[in-house]
Amino acid sequence: MKPIHLAAGVLAATVATTAQAQTPVLTVYTYDSFVSDWGPGPVIEKAFEEVCACDLQFVGTGDGAALLARIKLEGARSDADVVLGLDTNLTAAATETGLFAPHSVDVAYDVPMEWSDPNFVPFDWGYFAFVYNDGIEPPANFRDLADSDLTIVIQDPRSSTPGLGLLMWVKAAYGDEAPMIWADLADNIVTVTKGWTESYGLFLEGEADMALSYTTSPAYHLIAEEDATKKAAAFDEGHYLQVEVAGKLAASDQPELADRFLEFMVSDAFQSAIPTTNWMYPAVTPKDGLPEGFDTLITPETALLIPAEDAPALRDEALQEWLQALSR
Amino acid sequence: MAASPLQISRAGGIGAATLVVALIAAALGAVAWRAEGEFSLGPADWAAVRFTLWQAFLSAVISVALAVPVARALARRRFVGRNVLIALLGAPFILPVIVAVLGILAVFGRGGWVNQLLGLWGIAPLSIYGLGGVLLAHVFFNLPLATRLILQGWQSIPAERFRLAAQLGLGPRTVFQVLEWPVLIRVVPGALALIFVICLASFAVALTLGGGPRATTIELAIYQAFLFDFDLGRAAVLSLMQLGMAGGAAVLALWLVPQVSLTGGMGRSVRRWDAPKGALRWLDAALIGLAAGFLLVPLASVVLSGLPGIAALPAGVFRAAWSSVWVSGLSVCVLLALALPMAGWIGTSRHGGIEAAGLLGFAASPLMIGTGWFILIYPFAAPSSLALPVTALVNALMALPFALRILVPGMRDVVAAQGRLSAALGLRGWRLWLWVILPGVRPQIGFAAGLAAALSMGDLGVIALFADQDHATLPLQMYRLMGAYQMEAAAGAALLLIILAFGAFWMCDAWGRRGAVSE
Numbered sequence: 001m002k003p004i005h006l007a008a009g010v011l012a013a014t015v016a017t018t019a020q021a022q023t024p025v026l027t028v029y030t031y032d033s034f035v036s037d038w039g040p041g042p043v044i045e046k047a048f049e050e051v052c053a054c055d056l057q058f059v060g061t062g063d064g065a066a067l068l069a070r071i072k073l074e075g076a077r078s079d080a081d082v083v084l085g086l087d088t089n090l091t092a093a094a095t096e097t098g099l100f101a102p103h104s105v106d107v108a109y110d111v112p113m114e115w116s117d118p119n120f121v122p123f124d125w126g127y128f129a130f131v132y133n134d135g136i137e138p139p140a141n142f143r144d145l146a147d148s149d150l151t152i153v154i155q156d157p158r159s160s161t162p163g164l165g166l167l168m169w170v171k172a173a174y175g176d177e178a179p180m181i182w183a184d185l186a187d188n189i190v191t192v193t194k195g196w197t198e199s200y201g202l203f204l205e206g207e208a209d210m211a212l213s214y215t216t217s218p219a220y221h222l223i224a225e226e227d228a229t230k231k232a233a234a235f236d237e238g239h240y241l242q243v244e245v246a247g248k249l250a251a252s253d254q255p256e257l258a259d260r261f262l263e264f265m266v267s268d269a270f271q272s273a274i275p276t277t278n279w280m281y282p283a284v285t286p287k288d289g290l291p292e293g294f295d296t297l298i299t300p301e302t303a304l305l306i307p308a309e310d311a312p313a314l315r316d317e318a319l320q321e322w323l324q325a326l327s328r
Numbered sequence: 329m330a331a332s333p334l335q336i337s338r339a340g341g342i343g344a345a346t347l348v349v350a351l352i353a354a355a356l357g358a359v360a361w362r363a364e365g366e367f368s369l370g371p372a373d374w375a376a377v378r379f380t381l382w383q384a385f386l387s388a389v390i391s392v393a394l395a396v397p398v399a400r401a402l403a404r405r406r407f408v409g410r411n412v413l414i415a416l417l418g419a420p421f422i423l424p425v426i427v428a429v430l431g432i433l434a435v436f437g438r439g440g441w442v443n444q445l446l447g448l449w450g451i452a453p454l455s456i457y458g459l460g461g462v463l464l465a466h467v468f469f470n471l472p473l474a475t476r477l478i479l480q481g482w483q484s485i486p487a488e489r490f491r492l493a494a495q496l497g498l499g500p501r502t503v504f505q506v507l508e509w510p511v512l513i514r515v516v517p518g519a520l521a522l523i524f525v526i527c528l529a530s531f532a533v534a535l536t537l538g539g540g541p542r543a544t545t546i547e548l549a550i551y552q553a554f555l556f557d558f559d560l561g562r563a564a565v566l567s568l569m570q571l572g573m574a575g576g577a578a579v580l581a582l583w584l585v586p587q588v589s590l591t592g593g594m595g596r597s598v599r600r601w602d603a604p605k606g607a608l609r610w611l612d613a614a615l616i617g618l619a620a621g622f623l624l625v626p627l628a629s630v631v632l633s634g635l636p637g638i639a640a641l642p643a644g645v646f647r648a649a650w651s652s653v654w655v656s657g658l659s660v661c662v663l664l665a666l667a668l669p670m671a672g673w674i675g676t677s678r679h680g681g682i683e684a685a686g687l688l689g690f691a692a693s694p695l696m697i698g699t700g701w702f703i704l705i706y707p708f709a710a711p712s713s714l715a716l717p718v719t720a721l722v723n724a725l726m727a728l729p730f731a732l733r734i735l736v737p738g739m740r741d742v743v744a745a746q747g748r749l750s751a752a753l754g755l756r757g758w759r760l761w762l763w764v765i766l767p768g769v770r771p772q773i774g775f776a777a778g779l780a781a782a783l784s785m786g787d788l789g790v791i792a793l794f795a796d797q798d799h800a801t802l803p804l805q806m807y808r809l810m811g812a813y814q815m816e817a818a819a820g821a822a823l824l825l826i827i828l829a830f831g832a833f834w835m836c837d838a839w840g841r842r843g844a845v846s847e
Contacts, residue, residue: 036800036808037644065555072558073362073699074706151438156535158552190438191457191539194532194548197810198426202536204815205430206439220813279813323372326540 025055026257028246029078031067031085032060040270040277047269054257063195064161064244068094075099076251081258084123084246084265089164089315091120091245091308101250104259107266110285111243112303120245121262123270124280127239127300128165129232130210131203131217138210138233142170146184153190153199153208157319160195161242164315166212169240171318172304178318182325189326215239215297220279223293231298238302244280337757341673344666345685348725352692355700356567362703363561373549373566380545381573383459383534384527387466388520394467395474395519396512398619401612402475403482411841413620414479415834417472420623422782422829423630424803425532426810427822431626432465432537434633441625461537466530470523472623476775477522477733481515482508484741500608518683518733521581525574525691525729546570550693560699567696574691578684630822637820645821648805649828652785655720655801656832659784660777662724667731667776672765674732675739686732689725697722719801723787727780734776735769742768774840781832786825802828 035041035058045056059080061070068090071083076099086094094100100119109115111125130145130152132138139145145152155163170178190208193199203211210233221227246265248258264270271282275291282290306314402414420428435441436456443453456464485507493503531547546566553563667686674682701718702711711718746764755764766773786803800808802825809818 032804033808033811036805036812037642038809038812038814062555069555069558073702077706079710156541156548158556159548164556186540189540190455191536192541193536197807198429198532198536200813201426201430201810201815202433205433205437207433207437217813224813323541327375327542 023053023055024254024257025057026052026081026254026261027057027059027079028082028084028261029059029061029067029070029080030083031063034058034085034278035060038277040273043273043277044270047273048261048264051264051269052257052260054254056261064090071099071249072097078249078251080249081252081254082246082248082261086120086245086247087161087165088241088243088245088305088308089161089168089311091117091247092312094247095119099249099251100247101252101255103248103262105262105266107284109266109283110281111283112241113243113305115243117245117308120247121265122243122245122283123265124274124278124283125241125243126280127215127241127303128162128169128212129215129217129235129239129298129300131200131213131230131232132210134229134231136209138231139235140233141235141237142173142181142185145188146181148188150188150210151190151208152185152188152210152212153202154192154212155196155199156192156194157315157322160193162196162199162212162214163192165240165242167318167322168306168311168314169304171314172240172306173237179321179325182322186326192326214242214280215300216275216279216281216294219275219291219293219297222296223276223291228296234298234300238304239300241303241305243283243305338673338676340669341671341682344669345673345682348666348670348689348728349685351721351725352571352688352697354704355692355697356564356571358700358703359560359567359696360564363559363564369562369565372544373546376544376546376549377569379543380528380547380570383462383466383530383538383543383545384524386459387463387470387527388524390463391467391470391474391523392478392516392520394471394619395478396516397615398471399475399478399482400508401615402479405609405612405616413616414476415837416620416624416627417476418779418782418833418837419472419627419826419830420468421470421473421779422786422826422833423627424786424806424822424825426807427630427825428469428626429465429533429536430633431630432468434629435626436461436464441629457537457539459538459543461539462530462534462543465533465537466523466527468623468626469533470526471619473730474519474523475619477519478512478515480734480772480775481511481737484737485511515737517581518736521578521687522729522733524577524581525687528570528574528577528691529693547693551695554695554699563696563699567693570693571688571691574687575684578687627826630819630826634819634821634823634826637816637818638823639820641817641820641824642809644800645802645805645809645817645824648800648802649824651716651800652802652825653828653832655716655723656781656784656829658717658720659723659727660781660836662721663727663731663780664773664777666724667728667735668761668773670728671732671735671739671769672761674736675743683729683732683736687729689728692725694722694726697725716801719787720784723784724780726787727776727783730779730783731776734779735772738769738772739765771840774836774838778833778836778840781836782829785829785832 030041033039041058045058048056061067064085064087067083067085071078071080074080102118103121105121109122111122115122136150139148139150154166157163157167170181174181191202193202196213199211200213202208215232218230218232221230246262248255248262252258266284268286271284272286272288274280274282275294402410423431433440437443438453438455446453489507493507498506529547531545531551534543534545535548546569550563550566550570553559553566670682670686705711705714742765746768750760750764802821806818806821806825809821
């Protein structure tokens with residue numbers, strides 16, 4: 001038997017090398033934490049390569065905003081076939097570049113909003129929320145928070161995607177009253193950080209009572225660390241939604257493979273990896289449901305989201321208000 | 329009279345300086361070339377300019393003002409562990425920003441050790457967020473560097489002078505006026521300029537400890553322009569302003585100050601007969617103790633929090649550590665190839681203004697250099713395949729101002745001490761470098777190489793712009809761990825980073841000091 005095994009092995013190896021030489025390469029640009037060893041990237045790469053007869057290559061580029069900047073920088077010459085990791089604050093600007101092509105995915109999304117964007121397919125979503133340690137009385141809304149002595153640490157909307165999310169959250173909930181809310185919140189804000197990592201680090205070190213994060217953050221602590229002391233505060237104005245999407249580039253040299261990837265993205269193999277690697281809700285709930293522990297999370301009754309096409313203009317207005325209120 | 333009796337060829341120095349300026353100008357040019365539409369600077373930008381200048385000025389002045397007495401105390405005292413302490417002075421500087429900030433907050437933060445102590449006596453907790461916090465962090469980063477630079481100046485005073493002063497019965501005060509003051513005048517302006525430029529480029533530290541958007545620096549505005557607004561024109565203008573400020577500071581500090589050099593001694597070891605006894609001895613001890621505590625306690629907290637995580641680091645961290653070591657070694661080579669000829673050129677000129685070219689390397693926003701070179705490389709090669717070499721090059725550029733600040737005074741001393749003899753012997757070209765200059769500045773080379781290696785090891789820099797799955801460096805991998813909520817493993821990775829960075833620094837520095845002719 002042995003020689004046959006050996007021969008089979010050699011044959012398989014030869015086939016593998018030839019296959020490698022000819023396999024099409026699908027290049028997916030995404031944000032850095034997606035491709036990290038601890039993110040969804042490695043699992044998804046393996047799962048897709050099992051079915052696609054292709055080589056899936058992820059390229060990480062900082063965060064979601066850096067991702068769009070990179071695509072703009074590269075323009076139509078880009079090697080990227082798919083861009084994965086923009087959110088609804090960025091899709092209008094991304095569409096405006098004219099670099100993205102319509103998709104053909106048609107599934108029933110479990111996203112708490114009507115999805116009809118012709119260019120972008122959602123792959124996961126989450127609600128922004130303030131995360132705190134058991135033992136404090138969580139505020140019920142922004143006014144409550146502003147009136148309390150609780151301290152918070154947030155991210156700068158000029159350098160961070162969640163920071164921008166908070167800006168839109170307050171704007172969506174309070175409209176013209178947003179500047180007043182920010183002025184009242186000023187004395188609760190310990191500091192503003194460059195990105196989510198710094199804020200969450202400061203919160204875990206005890207520098208603030210709460211940090212801006214996601215309603216799903218406690219799931220990490222519960223599932224990976226068996227620590228049930230982290231909670232997300234439920235706000236009665238509703239919670240701002242972040243929907244993360246992917247889109248196919250018009251100039252892709254692998255348009256069919258890119259379409260297949262987008263189809264794969266809303267399938268179980270991809271979606272079931274999301275909850276415990278990206279710590280977000282899957283855009284299409286896998287048939288086995290959500291992992292145990294997700295049922296303990298708060299589920300906001302109202303989902304707030306500023307329509308993608310209004311986001312750029314509102315962003316500039318809200319940013320000026322934010323700067324003015326906090327620079328005083 | 330010629331500027332120097334030493335026949336160091338200027339071609340190498342001019343070539344290196346031109347290359348540095350060209351690398352930065354090409355990046356800036358590429359960004360400006362891709363810019364579209366109109367751009368203008370708003371009131372928020374000017375507020376950022378004002379804040380940036382003000383905090384950088386204060387940080388530089390405070391760091392140097394504190395470093396002078398600490399360096400003086402270190403220069404005239406010998407105690408067990410002195411060498412280790414001096415080497416450890418390099419450590420805060422090489423920490424990745426987020427690690428250093430967490431270390432500082434563990435001590436001075438809201439729930440930090442200082443506030444816990446105050447709480448025991450019923451004193452309300454202090455908040456460090458604001459300008460005070462920014463300065464605290466910048467002094468934490470830069471006090472050690474300033475101390476090393478000034479100490480190095482102090483140690484350049486030939487032993488014979490102290491011997492003579494002792495024979496003449498001069499007291500500490502007179503020794504200060506006659507021997508030490510001229511040296512201070514020589515090293516302080518350069519140290520001020522260097523720290524000013526470092527703090528100009530501060531972003532995450534200033535924002536996090538500054539407590540909000542009031543603490544917006546130009547670097548944050550550049551970041552926003554590049555990544556959030558994709559307004560390349562604005563990014564180019566802001567980068568140019570940052571370069572202008574750094575250049576202005578460098579010219580002020582380096583051009584106007586006379587570059588006096590003492591005639592050299594015989595290189596015997598320094599003994600300080602003038603060091604005061606009694607109460608002043610305790611003052612020196614207290615100064616050294618306070619400075620060491622201020623620097624080492626936050627560092628100790630970083631080490632302590634890293635211990636639980638380091639045993640179980642994921643494999644990807646070690647792969648990244650290997651990339652970092654590689655990048656670090658490469659950037660030391662690039663650095664020395666640029667810095668030595670430049671230092672040779674500057675060391676034999678009467679004015680030190682050329683050093684300003686080196687300072688630009690740090691003042692140029694890494695994001696600007698990264699993006700500029702991305703635009704230039706992109707048509708010809710995949711930027712991710714060049715991720716590590718580009719990172720090494722940018723890191724070498726960043727370390728250049730430090731290397732020059734360290735090498736130039738040493739170079740001047742070699743010129744002063746060996747210049748005439750070498751000229752009389754007709755030494756020039758590679759023989760001059762190999763037999764006279766390199767052995768003469770070996771301690772400085774070791775210190776500069778060590779600092780560059782460590783700086784490169786800890787720098788996140790441009791790698792995040794170029795990296796793919798297989799080309800992560802250790803700091804990037806540490807950020808990724810934090811981004812995946814894995815704070816314990818991230819703390820372990822930070823400890824590994826400290827060990828590697830400090831190990832590299834120690835090896836180079838010890839190599840330099842072992843061969844030191846004097847000290």
